[in-house]
Every structure is written in C-alpha cells, then in structure tokens.
Amino acid sequence: AQKITQTQPGMFVQEKEAVTLDCTYDTSDQSYGLFWYKQPSSGEMIFLIYQGSYDEQNATEGRYSLNFQKARKSANLVISASQLGDSAMYFCAMREWGSARQLTFGSGTQLTVLP
C-alpha cells in the first residue's frame, strides 16, 4: 500500500492566489514527521516545511503552511500569494520514527503558476 499519496499530478494557479497541494499518508506509528520538498526544473530538492505528529499547531514558513489533520491523515501544503518562481514539482514525504530513518516520498504534484 502507498504510504504517501499525492492525488494531483498537476495543478495550475493564478499568480498572487493561494493554492493547496494535497497529501495523505498511511502509518501505524504514533511518532512520525511529514515534510514537503520543492523540485524546480533545475532539479535540486529544496526543503520547505516540516510537521511533527505531536505538533499541535500547523507549521508555517513564510508563504508556506501545512494544513495538518491528524485524524484524516492528511498534510496538505498551502502556498499563499503564489509567485511565478513557485512553479515546480512538490513532494510530500514521511519519516516514521519507529523504523528506519529513510524518507518515503509521494509521487509529486507539478504546480504551474500562471501570470
């Protein structure tokens, strides 16, 4: 079974608008962490934001926020005031604390910001 599911292969958003990228996860661990990475066309993987399973508040980093709904096992990324430079592939990832230190990645969402 997929541990990380990103159901939106591609998304479009108008510049300056907000956009939500979906991520659902599957784990039986109580302790885990959720990460979002951005991969622009140049290819590098850029860390954006982290949410721990015990964190009571949603994580925020500048224009990025994570809408964490633990009971629904979802960790959606919200980008406010989209910019042209936000056009990229976005990956959701999970690390389960009870197991190995590896990250399990979703299949990604290609975001295109329209001028």
Next chain:
Amino acid sequence: DAGVIQSPRHEVTEMGQEVTLRCKPISGHDYLFWYRQTMMRGLELLIYFNNNVPIDDSGMPEDRFSAKMPNASFSTLKIQPSEPRDSAVYFCASSARLAGAGTDTQYFGPGTRLTVL
C-alpha cells in the same frame, strides 16, 4: 554554510563502464543518504549511513552497486558495470541526529544526472 555537495553534476558513460558518484555532506551531519530518482519509480532510498557506518542497504538494486563512507565528510556510490537502466538522477542527502522525536530534516545535494548509453 555550504550545503551538500555532489560531483559530477552530469555524467554520460557507456554501458559496462564504471561510474563513481561523490558526495560531501553538510559539516556536522552524521547521517548520509543516497537516493535515486526515475520517472518510473520516483524517489527511492538506496542506502544510508550513520557515523560512516552503512545501516540499511536494502534499497541497493544489485551487486553492481556499492557505497562507501570512508570518513565523515565524504561518500561514494559506485556502479560497476553500468547499464542503461541505471540512468537516473542520484541524490545525496544528509541530516543531523536530534534527541527525541524532533525533526531531522534531510538536506539534499543538487544531484548527479547519470546517462548510460
């Protein structure tokens, strides 16, 4: 501070040749990871090290792949002999161990794009 450094950034080789990819983790990080990214399989972990010791190599595709970490600031991933299906982007990432269940964010290098003809 410098991020994770990988070399070369691009590698084109012919089938059967040996390929060596290099990685320098962020100073002070004690975990190092090698990932491979392909269109078909996405991002998958190949192997990771803790304090220079390989911990989990279950993702290494086959015996043609080997990885070493002779010291805290250097790791190599070697493919011998290379095959066209090894063509992919290979990422190195590093992280620091933190007490408790805190974040141990993995920071990625720029990747090596390998093409095997």
